[in-house]
Amino acid sequence: EAGVTQFPSHSVIEKGQTVTLRCDPISGHDNLYWYRRVMGKEIKFLLHFVKESKQDESGMPNNRFLAERTGGTYSTLKVQPAELEDSGVYFCASSPGRGAGNTIYFGEGSWLTVV
């Protein structure tokens, strides 16, 4: 069974440009999460989808970040315009349910460098 897959694995863009990250969760997982790790810091929650609906986007840094999950399958996270402080690793994760005991599976991350 395929795990959580993310694309691109690495991206280098200039300040002011736009980048779109894609995540394909494990098939059948209704819950999809985006997390981010900036250099030297812990992994932090960005937002949570249940199917195509945003359940919680309290961790989104600002309105330059837009996440979508049309059709409740894959998700995209767009950063527009990118700033230097957006550099980091963006992780996508999925789980079948939200109750205790539901494991959350992570992708390898998309490394974003803004120069």
Add this chain to the structure above:
Amino acid sequence: GQNIDQPTEMTATEGAIVQINCTYQTSGFNGLFWYQQHAGEAPTFLSYNVLDGLEEKGRFSSFLSRSKGYSYLLLKELQMKDSASYLCAVRDLGATNKLIFGTGTLLAVQP
């Protein structure tokens, strides 16, 4: 506030046992996860504790004390491939059940 503490780095010898501690202070608690992450790879699920006590899985065990806000991950018969970052994460209460992470413990296993 939300606070999860774990040592930044640890070193251990191949074949030995190592214990990685994690203390937490969170507004809600719905279980504690341990993940292993090799450089450039996905965090990989190791264990989950929601009740007090010890959970054993092969060479890996994890312990939880909710009253003390404390957990540890125990790795036995260390192998070189166990060199990795170990992430402690608390699952929050609420509809999202999001994970709150510590900064991770980088474990170096030496011959």
